[in-house]
Amino acid sequence: MAGSGVLGFVLRRLLSVVPTVSAILIVTFAMIQLAPGDAVDALAGAGGDEATNDYLRAYLQLDQPVWRQFASYVVNLAQGDLGVSFVQGGTPVTDLILDRLPATLLLMGTALVLSSVGGVLLGALIARWPYGRLDASVSSASLVSDALPGFWLAQLAVLAFAISAGWFPVQGMTDAREQYTGLAAYADVARHLVLPALVLATSELALVTRVARAGLLAERSREYVRSARAKGMRERRTILVHALPNALLPVATVVGTRLGFLFAGAVVIETVFGWPGLGTLLLTASQSRDRPVLLGLVLLVSLSVVLANLLTDLVYGWIDPRVRSR
């Protein structure tokens, strides 16, 4: 019974994805149309005479009425076809995205794990001695790091840890001069990953720390915690085993809903560090009015956010059985 309830819940939520994503696609399509110039104008930076540009516009079907262009996009999308890029030599959008997705997933995944685990641990640490000196300094540091713009923090990190200290490379995902294989290749990527992942994780870390701290403080005064203490359980065990799982509920929510923001952050961080992910693709595509690529990326991100929210709800149910019965 409980199982079919979850299934029904998941199905209902998945169905609600359709109107959400459709609305996002329509708005994005309209915004691209409203921006001055089209893909042929971007290509024409290269030149070509009027006849050639007309030919290109017809070739890309940009000479069709807008509603027809949208309709044909939707028809293709329904068949799982994201189309081909207008300006990237006719490369299929799926290929462009799949080529760059692993780099972005690696960066975002690392940042997500770092910020979630680190944030919970930090939150637990300072919640043990609330309102003390440690709490004050960590809390203010997290406030500051949450407020810092990522691109600025990235530049500072490069200056401090790459240029001055020489511990990490300045840019890229690999050493351009070397062609490592096997373990050395993984080590090379890992070395390049440290700075961008840390910078990307920083603002998320701040948020998770603060939410975990607040959650733990709330739980600490609950009766079950007092009972645990009363029966002689050690404080660390009380917090980790009893209070933390309950305090994790809001943390899970934060982590799930921040996925979209994390992607936005990754776009900036990838650009600063020359990380070959989706960020650079998004930037080029918007500059060149590459509509199929932009729509493909928007689709990917909006679907991920919706699915992450769904996943958050499921995780919620797993952490807190009470949610399942509601």
Added chain:
Amino acid sequence: MALSCFHRRTASLALLALAAAACGGNDTDTPEAGATPSGSSSAGASGNPVKGGTFVIGSSPPLPAQGTLNPAVNTQGGMQQAAGMLFNGLVEIDGNAEPVPALATKWDIADAGATWVFTLRDKVKFHNGAALTAADVKWTYEAALLRNHARTQSSIGPALATPCAAAPAPPSCPSIEATEASGSTPATVTFRFAKPYGPLLQQLTHTEGAILPKAVWDGQPPPTAAQPWPAGQDPVGTGPFTFDSQNASEIVYKRNADYFRSPEPYLDRVVTRAIEPAAQAQALTAGEIDWLWGVSGQDVPALERNPDVTINRGTQSAGGSTNCVQKLAFNLFERGTPPPAVRGGQGKPHPVLGDLKVRQAIASALKTDVYAQQVLQGNGELATSPISSQIEFAHTEAPIPAFDQEASKKLLDQAGWMSAGEGKPRTRNGQPLSFDMFHFAGTEGTLATKMSQDLALVGVEAKLQQVDGAGKNALYKERQFDSIVVSNCQATDPEIGVRRFYATAAITGAPFTNGAGYSNPEVDRLFTAAVQEIEPAARGKLYGDIQKQIAADLPYLWLLETTSTRAYTKDCKQLRPYTGLFLEAAYCER
């Protein structure tokens, strides 16, 4: 053709053509790495080249997009550098901007310069192993270059004796003839022009005339900017390096072991990395990269102090981005008048900028002498003539109005624009003296800001509007602007990068054409006469007359000449930044 082979700074084209033809006959094959024009120096001297190694170029993003590396149909930024790895033209340009043999070993001129016959190099192979034929050259021109290449189709195209078929008709150019090799007679390609055509040799380089392998497109539609290569086809050229791979942040090239200038190239691999401008100098300092095409003024002092880095300055750079002048284009006609109407002389003058006195007043109001330092931070100088000072035909006596605030105010009074009080734009019949000024972010933005500040002091309001590339092109196409900052790279000859800003026929709405809508039959006539003039002095006189006239008419303001400041690892030698083939003979001692 009794001219001897000689060198001189920025030799004149027609003469050059004849001289180089003689040189070509001797097959002086390799451009001299040491010979460079003033303002540009070859990076490193010849020694005993070391083979192998990887050379890493730092390039501002975006890199040319995946699948677009075809310089014959796409002249976007970054393309020229990629082109120099992968492709050759019939002719290349050496450090003195003189033509030297490339895929053609020599050229013969007949009919006083109206017929050019190029003898093709024997045994040249494309990266896919196919041999270069005369048919490849002919097809590249008729199917790709004369249809899609912004500069080549607008310069060589109209000059040919018989026009080429336009897209979507099948490619055909009767005025370009291919004769394949037979026995000991090498293959030739002949260009036939309606009239003598002087600038041809400057327009056959890998950036202006990259030669493609025809067979790759067998059974496929010809290449366009939207589909530069058939789906799944890697770029294939004859150049010193072959295409290896590309991802979001780098393009990797490998040594072409079959290069016709064997043992060149010496490097095993070349990697072009996309690096944000703010991080480029840092990456060079950290030793992660070897070369930067552009260093911002604020990074120069630190790099100059770095013993492992050499700084090199020049205006000549990889073909299309040579001799660039930042200009302000005035729309001489009412906003939104379609280009054909302007071309046909049916447009109404722009209510503000259509008046010569207002344009003169704007020119006098600008304190341009500090712009080079404040805007370009030393990476350039004040423009002193409509044609770049690095081109022989620059005519510095052409009177571009100097800074004179009082004169500016007087001109505006005379034009009927009266002061409306301190800090307010002047008015005429209740209308404020105000117009839009469009610009890119970056130095163009700084330049536009400086101009608007100077203009405010004489009661002119320039409203700044920042746009991106596609946005600017759209404004240009629909003529939906009052004024617009344009960077005009003039290459090595006025016919390539100057004429298209002034000729009536070039009021097309295409980017980097006559955006002002300027039309003067006398200027049109002089440009045509200059192309057909063989004698350099006489040609210079014609360009002098043109510049005098356009400086008087002021359809544009010529503001700054930008210099490229490059920086590179000291260990690397024989770099030739004046040509896109700049790593052809490069090597690194490390």
